[in-house]
Amino acid sequence: xxxxxxxxxxxxxxxxxxxxxxxxxxxxxxxxxxxxxxxxxxxxxxxxxxxxxxxxxxxxxxxxxxxxxxxxxxxxxxxxxxxxxxxxxxxxxxxxxxxxxxxxxxxxxxxxxxxxxxxxxxxxxxxxxxxxxxxxxxxxxxxxxxxxxxxxxxxxxxxxxxxxxxxxxxxxxxxxxxxxxxxxx
Amino acid sequence: xxxxxxxxxxxxxxxxxxxxxxxxxxxxxxxxxxxxxxxxxxxxxxxxxxxxxxxxxxxxxxxxxxxxxxxxxxxxxxxxxxxxxxxxxxxxxxxxxxxxxxxxxxxxxxxxxxxxxxxxxxxxxxxxxxxxxxxxxxxxxxxxxxxxxxxxxxxxxxxxxxxxxxxxxxxxxxxxxxxxxxxxxxxxxxxxxxxxxxxxxxxxxxxxxxxxxxxxxxxxxxxxxxxxxxxxxxxxxxxxxxxxxxxxxxxxxxxxxxxxxxx
Numbered sequence: 325x326x327x328x329x330x331x332x333x334x335x336x337x338x339x340x341x342x343x344x345x346x347x348x349x350x351x352x353x354x355x356x357x358x359x360x361x362x363x364x365x366x367x368x369x370x371x372x373x374x375x376x377x378x379x380x381x382x383x384x385x386x387x388x389x390x391x392x393x394x395x396x397x398x399x400x401x402x403x404x405x406x407x408x409x410x411x412x413x414x415x416x417x418x419x420x421x422x423x424x425x426x427x428x429x430x431x432x433x434x435x436x437x438x439x440x441x442x443x444x445x446x447x448x449x450x451x452x453x454x455x456x457x458x459x460x461x462x463x464x465x466x467x468x469x470x471x472x473x474x475x476x477x478x479x480x481x482x483x484x485x486x487x488x489x490x491x492x493x494x495x496x497x498x499x500x501x502x503x504x505x506x507x508x509x
Numbered sequence: 510x511x512x513x514x515x516x517x518x519x520x521x522x523x524x525x526x527x528x529x530x531x532x533x534x535x536x537x538x539x540x541x542x543x544x545x546x547x548x549x550x551x552x553x554x555x556x557x558x559x560x561x562x563x564x565x566x567x568x569x570x571x572x573x574x575x576x577x578x579x580x581x582x583x584x585x586x587x588x589x590x591x592x593x594x595x596x597x598x599x600x601x602x603x604x605x606x607x608x609x610x611x612x613x614x615x616x617x618x619x620x621x622x623x624x625x626x627x628x629x630x631x632x633x634x635x636x637x638x639x640x641x642x643x644x645x646x647x648x649x650x651x652x653x654x655x656x657x658x659x660x661x662x663x664x665x666x667x668x669x670x671x672x673x674x675x676x677x678x679x680x681x682x683x684x685x686x687x688x689x690x691x692x693x694x695x696x697x698x699x700x701x702x703x704x705x706x707x708x709x710x711x712x713x714x715x716x717x718x719x720x721x722x723x724x725x726x727x728x729x730x731x732x733x734x735x736x737x738x739x740x741x742x743x744x745x746x747x748x749x750x751x752x753x754x755x756x757x758x759x760x761x762x763x764x765x766x767x768x769x770x771x772x
Binding site for chain 2 (some may be wrong): 337339340342343344345346348349351352353355356358359362364366368370371372373374375377378380385388393395416
């Protein structure tokens with residue numbers, strides 16, 4: 325055992341841990357170079373690409389959502405303007421209808437008034453004609469009556485036709501004037 | 510039988526530097542032949558494992574990732590966003606692939622240090638951290654020279670904005686810290702951590718055997734020693750992740766310094 329211990333002690337002088345072994349430097353360099361080559365060339369660029377794709381996917385999603393939101397807002401705005409337009413249109417139509425109704429009313433009223441005026445005028449005219457004819461009848465009747473009456477009263481027939489007529493005419497004229505003055509009174 | 514086994518194991522106590530230099534696998538058992546040893550095998554295993562995992566899990570990338578794809582993306586996304594972009598700024602995305610490769614390479618190789626039955630990190634051989642440190646060193650100088658132009662870059666890196674009479678003192682200091690110490694500190698920090706971690710595990714494991722071997726009455730202390738080994742393995746896990754992170758962050762920070770427009 326002591327021998328082994330001594331052997332180990334002797335061995336300690338063989339290697340200095342601070343001095344690199346050149347074979348190991350070669351192996352380490354080559355191995356590390358291989359590792360670097362593979363990872364840097366094939367793996368990490370892929371990862372960067374994936375990261376980028378992921379960022380784009382997320383940003384694209386956000387962008388799409390924003391676009392959809394904008395479109396929805398635009399549609400809403402559009403509907404609102406349309407609604408406002410429809411409202412003003414409806415108001416305009418209502419006003420027009422009201423104006424129309426008023427016009428029609430005035431029209432009908434005017435016509436009715438005209439009709440009534442016409443009817444009244446016709447009635448008046450008829451009345452006037454009737455009065456005229458009645459007056460004429462009355463005149464002749466009154467003449468005859470008066471003549472009859474006068475004949476009876478005087479007791480003699482008035483021979484002279486012409487004189488009779490003249491007398492009657494005069495009498496009626498007198499009656500007329502008396503009637504008009506009496507009417508005025 | 511237990512005693513026999515422990516005798517064999519205890520033979521190696523106390524652990525020495527030689528425990529880090531294992532005999533060659535091909536040709537079998539030969540010493541001082543380093544082309545194919547456990548350590549170089551592990552390097553290849555790490556490289557193969559990382560490549561296979563990433564190629565398989567990222568063969569058909571989808572927008573909505575599968576679990577494997579998610580893990581692969583998280584590894585890259587972590588270095589890309591939390592190291593490259595955080596340290597260098599938006600221009601850091603350019604460096605994210607290299608930084609991620611660096612991070613994964615160190616992490617997996619470190620991790621071999623606590624995998625049961627392997628328990629040997631290639632990073633405890635300074636050759637591997639040294640290679641990585643040299644790459645970082647060359648990279649940040651190259652990046653700086655391409656960004657500013659060679660002359661302007663060295664002027665920018667060496668001459669801090671200070672009164673002229675301090676410059677004779679500051680320029681050598683800047684040169685020393687920026688161009689001499691950086692690669693060594695990078696390499697040695699990682700190497701020493703892994704080396705010390707492995708050494709600690711060896712001490713506590715083998716120490717347990719050594720004590721139970723020396724005196725059976727010391728068995729409880731051996732047990733304590735082994736429990737501590739487990740605890741140290743957990744601590745080692747922290748160191749593994751931290752060192753991989755630190756190496757990557759420092760590389761990113763050097764690149765950032767080279768790209769910066771003012772001090």
